[in-house]
Amino acid sequence: MKALMAAEFLKLRTTRATYVALGLVLLFTVALPIFRVMAAGSGDLGPVRSEDLAALLRTPVSLTGGAVLLIGLLAAAGEFRHHTVLTTRLAEPRSGRVLAGKLMTIGLLGLAVGVAFELVTLAESAILFNREQVTFEPTQHGVIRVALIAPLILAVHGLFGVAIGSLLRSTAAAVGATLVWAFVVEGIIPIVTSSPGTVNWLPTGLVKEILQAQTPAGQLGPLAAAGVLLSYGIALVGATVLLDRRREL
Amino acid sequence: MSVLEFRGLTKRYGSVTAVDDLTFAPAEGRVTGFVGANGAGKSTTMRMLLGLTRPDAGSATISGQRYVELRDPLRQVGAMVDPNVFHPNRSGRNALRVIARVAAIGDSRVDEVLDQVGLTAAAGRRVGGYSMGMRQRLGLAAALLGDPATVVLDEPANGLDPQGVHWLRGLIRGLAAEGRTVFVSSHLLAELAQTVDDVVIIDNGHLVTQRSMRELLDRADGASLEDVYLELITAAPSARTTSMEEMR
Numbered sequence: 001m002k003a004l005m006a007a008e009f010l011k012l013r014t015t016r017a018t019y020v021a022l023g024l025v026l027l028f029t030v031a032l033p034i035f036r037v038m039a040a041g042s043g044d045l046g047p048v049r050s051e052d053l054a055a056l057l058r059t060p061v062s063l064t065g066g067a068v069l070l071i072g073l074l075a076a077a078g079e080f081r082h083h084t085v086l087t088t089r090l091a092e093p094r095s096g097r098v099l100a101g102k103l104m105t106i107g108l109l110g111l112a113v114g115v116a117f118e119l120v121t122l123a124e125s126a127i128l129f130n131r132e133q134v135t136f137e138p139t140q141h142g143v144i145r146v147a148l149i150a151p152l153i154l155a156v157h158g159l160f161g162v163a164i165g166s167l168l169r170s171t172a173a174a175v176g177a178t179l180v181w182a183f184v185v186e187g188i189i190p191i192v193t194s195s196p197g198t199v200n201w202l203p204t205g206l207v208k209e210i211l212q213a214q215t216p217a218g219q220l221g222p223l224a225a226a227g228v229l230l231s232y233g234i235a236l237v238g239a240t241v242l243l244d245r246r247r248e249l
Numbered sequence: 250m251s252v253l254e255f256r257g258l259t260k261r262y263g264s265v266t267a268v269d270d271l272t273f274a275p276a277e278g279r280v281t282g283f284v285g286a287n288g289a290g291k292s293t294t295m296r297m298l299l300g301l302t303r304p305d306a307g308s309a310t311i312s313g314q315r316y317v318e319l320r321d322p323l324r325q326v327g328a329m330v331d332p333n334v335f336h337p338n339r340s341g342r343n344a345l346r347v348i349a350r351v352a353a354i355g356d357s358r359v360d361e362v363l364d365q366v367g368l369t370a371a372a373g374r375r376v377g378g379y380s381m382g383m384r385q386r387l388g389l390a391a392a393l394l395g396d397p398a399t400v401v402l403d404e405p406a407n408g409l410d411p412q413g414v415h416w417l418r419g420l421i422r423g424l425a426a427e428g429r430t431v432f433v434s435s436h437l438l439a440e441l442a443q444t445v446d447d448v449v450i451i452d453n454g455h456l457v458t459q460r461s462m463r464e465l466l467d468r469a470d471g472a473s474l475e476d477v478y479l480e481l482i483t484a485a486p487s488a489r490t491t492s493m494e495e496m497r
Contacts, residue, residue, distance in 0.1 A: 003350060003352065003353045004351055006350045007347050007348075007350035007351040010346060010347050010350050011336075011347055014339045014340075014343045014347070015336070015338065015339075016338055082335070082337065083333055083334045084334055084335065084336055086301065086330060086331060087335070087348050087391060088351065089301060090301075090322065090323065090328055090348075091323050091351035093300045093316055093319070248303055249301045249302070
């Protein structure tokens, strides 16, 4: 498994998409605290407060998660697009091990990206808060909770990406299906079912529930939401494993 | 003795039978050419040997094991099934390093095989900028990474210029001289005449014959090898023999 993961990391390091996706998200992550400080006092935004630190860590999670998901998706589906899956399978013919290696690698990448981006946000926020003479309190207001959870959520996004890419075996289909799911299905299901609460059971809603500091009435708690989110991931990976037993390259 | 063994191998795609009850065994330590027209079932047979395609019946084994059962397969069998199996944005060296990592093969071996196929100077260039011939050479380098005792090559001469074909012949003969078993496919019998020891001919997924190249050259007796090939194919139902029967 170590050899497979080493190969997967080398693939990521030698793929331009990895740097493009992470670079764009890094720009956003760096810009966000600056915009928050610049926009303070305008519109609905009040002055910067110590309590805003948790939100600054929480806000980029969706976008960064999207980038990690995209990387996972390209890592898995890209193998079929460029036919590199043939050389991978010749070197490791057991498809389950190949999938496990990819899941673990992208999961670890998600964790590492989460930690790195948090460190960037914390360091930048410390400087900005100091300039604005706002107390920087990284151990208060739920900051630690968000800091611990966000990398795990990014890792799960990576697993989703790999599972979707492996399942669909096509970059275009995987990207398209993900976009349709995120922007159409998750928007339509609550309307079709006449039940706005349904969104809390879908991946985007679940991520929000896991990250929020308090659980409003009628919503799942963070642990239950994490359980449901993981179930989606397990279902996707399970479907991929089952299909791979029947499919050929 | 045979490292590679095909027994009753069958593959159907809907109503089309691509490979039909194919049984033969290339001899160990020799170069065996696998000849057939386009669509005869050569690639499907090789893909079934390499675990990339699932047979509907029969088996294709390497030292008695299916490819998927091999531990450290790259060190036992080196294979080239398609030259277009490399990420176009990776350099040739990185493309091989990725494969080497999976099999825990060191980077020094990557440089060795790049040198062996004459790609050292182009190793840092993106594969997307490689010519077809260069991609074939890179595919051959990938097949040799694990220093395997058995090499399986599907149409390795495709896209090579005459110098490339000449170089390929030398490479294959060199591999045979080192005692390796080489199983190489082509749709042109004459292309293999100077390279292989034995020939397996298939047509429409059926085995037509397995015999030594010397026998075929003797049979030609002044005629071209293409004539001999066509004669065998035309008489296929009666000419079909199985290597197992011949071995007995």
